[in-house]
Amino acid sequence: MLGSLGLWALLPTAVEAPPNRRTCVFFEAPGVQGSTKTLGELLDTGPELPRAIRCLYSRCCFGIWNLTQDRAQVEMQGCRDSDEPGCESLHCDPSPRTHPSPGSTLFTCSCGTDFCNANYSHLPPPGSPGTPGSQGPQAAPGESIWMALVLLGLFLLLLLLLGSIILALLQRKNYRVRSEPVPKPGPDLGRDWSVELQELPELCFSQVIREGGHAVVWAGQLQGKLVAIKAFPPRSVAQFQAERALYELPGLQHDHIVRFITASWGGPGPLLSGPLLVLELHPKGSLYHYLTQHTSDWGSSLRMALSLAQGLAFLHEERWQNGQYKPGIAHRDLSSQNVLIREDGSCAIGDLGLALVLPGLTQPSAWTPTQPQGPAAIMEAGTQRYMAPELLDKTLDLQDWGMALRRADIYSLALLLWEILSRCPDLRPDSSPPPFQLAYEAELGNTPTCDELWALAVQERRRPYIPSTWRCFATDPDGLRELLEDCWDADPEARLTAECVQQRLAALAHPQESHPFPESCPCGCTPLCPEDCTSTPAPTILPCRPQRSACHFSVQQGPCSRNPQPACTLSPM
Known part of the structure; x- marks a missing residue:
């Protein structure tokens, strides 16, 4: 690390960054988990120079060093995802953060000039908290006095400058009050929603269904008529606006998306008034509530699974219909609490509070959807249990975030399909289904932490257990297992699209019918295994599955079937 200072010194002259973009040194030590390369654009600085990165979302560089008794070793360098306290520093002034092992300390720094993270400016002297030993020479007493005087002078200068700014602002405010009318507040701040939103005197509140x-x-x-009323407090107007805007998109009407009726203002009492969304009510309740109370036969389970996939495929699809443009939408909070059961036993996806309009290929020129502000807004997700691995370890592809969020939804969909099938007695001919458990509840309990989920789903690559008896009730022996594994794959690009999940489930539900898989399927599908079947169908039955290249988000080589995986307590990816 210290021997490379000569090379770092050449970087500012070898790579010139535009004035509005910060350029930082980029380095990631082997074995470091997670990557920050998606936070910027890697630059080709030649074979004899260290790599550089041009930041996309901030003007702030960072560096992480591991300090031991013998030396300081760089661990990571790159761009931060946002400007935060400390980024205004001109130099890399490290501070201790954690102790990964006895005798070593991780130091981090943030700074706001080009290549400022190439090396640290200093390290704490011997005996300071958090350092394992001596680093660098001690300052002489005279130098300390001069340093104190310089700092005192800078502090007084800063106070003088701050006082001048406050005085100028007060004078400007007084002038505007005397000479100009006060400007109206913006469209959100100070807006009187009780006047804009029509009250509905005939709207009656009965009982609370769910609190969020x-x-x-x-x-x-x-x-x-029975309705569901989503009541927002006045402080949550921004959340109300965002969800209302999605429900009011043209063309967002589908049997398996909860139907929006109107927006209003009111509440169950005069002191509880706020903006309201009035939605279709499904008396059977959420998928979670239904699965805790009921089991479902093979046909009913597939009806729930297929309708859920149809609803998600509709959300993800970008389409024009009857002259109206519907953008693609990522839900970002699929869970069994946010899926409702209709009267016919099918599912309807609800709660678009975190849903996000995605970039499109055919959108009209006048279409200007609100874009998320930075990586944190893109990677915001709902229920931790259903978060995809790339959200848990913050490696979501920010370059193509629209497709990346669709893939994250597919992972959540796979966990919901597993929950539905776990309550199907036809898949357990030798015993009754166990009491309902959420995905990963058997392994991590009712309230898993983000760290526990990361260790299980990301580090160990484990997934919910698939019983061997599920092989019996599929179009082919491994149909259900392959479907789930193709949806919760560790590699986001290897996952199926929602449309392909829909088509595979349709083939399982109606094996005698032909289903137009993408790019077509050249052979017919085999019938379902009989209800009393307890063994694998005869090897002469050859199942038909679509080619993976037609079903996955990215083109994959080879047929749709997967390579055999070793069995374990939890199904590996």
Whole structure:
């Protein structure tokens, strides 16, 4: 590390960054988990120079060093995902953070000039908290006094400058009050939503169905019909706006998406008034509630699974219909609490509070959807249990974030399909289904932490257990297992699209019918295994599956079937 200082010194002259983009040194030591290369654009600085990266989302560089008794070794260097306290520093002034092992300390720094993270400016002297030993020479007493005087002078200068700025702002404000009318507040701040949103006197609140972080869902009645009312407190107007805008998109009507009725203002009492979303009510409740109370035969389970895939495929699809443009939408919070059961036993996807409009290929020129501000907004997700591995370890592809968020939804969909099938008695001919458990509940309990989920799903690459008896009730012996594994694959690009999940489930539900898989399937599908079957079908039955290249997000080589995987307590990816 210290021997490379001569090379770092050449970087500012070898790579010139545009004035509005920060350029930082980029390095990641072998074995470091996670990568920050998606936070910027890697630059080709030649074979004899270290790599550089041009930041996309901030003007701040960072560096991480591991300090031991013998030396300081660089661990990571690159761009931060946002400007934060410390980024205004001109130099890399490290501070101790953690102790990965006895005798070593991780130091980090943030700074806001080009290549400022090439090396640290200093390390703490011997005996300071968090350092394992001596680093660098001690400052002479005279130098300390001069340093104190310089700092005192800078502090007084800063106070003088701050006082001048405050005085100038006060004078400007007084001038504007005397000479100009006060400007109207923006479209959001100070907006009187109680005037803009029409109250519905005939809207009645009955009972609370569910309470969330930003809203409370009530069961009620509107003009004699049962409805669900999502009531937001006044402080959550931004969340109300975002969800309302999605529900009011043209063309967002589908049997398996909860139907939006209207927006209003009101509440169950005069002191609880706020913006409201009035939605279709499904008395059977959420998928979670239904699965805890009921088991479902093979046909009913497939009806729930297929309708869920159809709803998600519709959300993900970018389409024009009857002259109206519907953008692709990522849900980002698929869970069994946010899926409802319709009267016919099919599913309807609800709660678009975290849903995000995705970049499109055919959108009209006048279409200007609100774009997420930075990586943190893109990687925001809902229920931790259903978060994809790339969200847990923050490696989501930020260059193509629209497709990446679709793939993350598919992982959540796979866990919901597993929960539905786990309550199907036809898949357990030798015993009754066990009590309902959420995905990973058997391994991590009711409230797993993000660290526990990361260790299980990312580090160990484990997935919910698939019983061997599930082989019996599929179009082919490994149909259900392959479907789930192709949806929760560790590699996001290897996962199926929602459309292909829909088509595979349709083939399982109606094996005698032909289903137009993408790029077509050249052979017919075999019938279902009989209900009393307890063994694998005869080897002469050859199942038909679509080619993986037609079903996956990216083109894969080889047929749709997967390589055999070793069995274990949890199904590996």
